[in-house]
Amino acid sequence: MTDPLPPLPSDAGDDFPAQLATLLETAHTLWSTSEERRRMRYFGFRPAVEQGVLKREWHGMGVRVSANTLRAALPGAGELVYRAADRTVLLDGDAFVPTQGGLELVRQLMDLITSYERWVEAREGREERIGRGAQGGGDARPLNALAETRRMQRLLQLQRPRR
Numbered sequence: 001m002t003d004p005l006p007p008l009p010s011d012a013g014d015d016f017p018a019q020l021a022t023l024l025e026t027a028h029t030l031w032s033t034s035e036e037r038r039r040m041r042y043f044g045f046r047p048a049v050e051q052g053v054l055k056r057e058w059h060g061m062g063v064r065v066s067a068n069t070l071r072a073a074l075p076g077a078g079e080l081v082y083r084a085a086d087r088t089v090l091l092d093g094d095a096f097v098p099t100q101g102g103l104e105l106v107r108q109l110m111d112l113i114t115s116y117e118r119w120v121e122a123r124e125g126r127e128e129r130i131g132r133g134a135q136g137g138g139d140a141r142p143l144n145a146l147a148e149t150r151r152m153q154r155l156l157q158l159q160r161p162r163r
Contacts, residue, residue, distance in 0.1 A: 077101035
């Protein structure tokens, strides 16, 4: 499990929401493919009642992934939603603002994404984990959710208040 995220300073700017959108977009794009959804089932995601939705409980947080959205809800922390159509990140129905509950949801999602990516790597190898995110056009950087979680962690460390 990842360590709790530090509180963001009030002058954190737009870096955090932008990096969070990139992280969620990367995870959602990977998790939306039919091949990846088969892997997710082996990892413990299960079909939900709604057609095309996979769900998973993760340390008390409920996660649901559909073709259009990624949702994470944690009692007491709220609900985080990523909408792929307009690349919007919402916390409890409003634009994401890094509250304590919102940061807890982000921490839990980062933990889930990291664990899933490490599981894929242990099962299929590093090259396969990275290669599954390759996009068309040889110059494009492959989708790498694990790298995005590291970027998010570095961003949070840089923004930690100095003592």
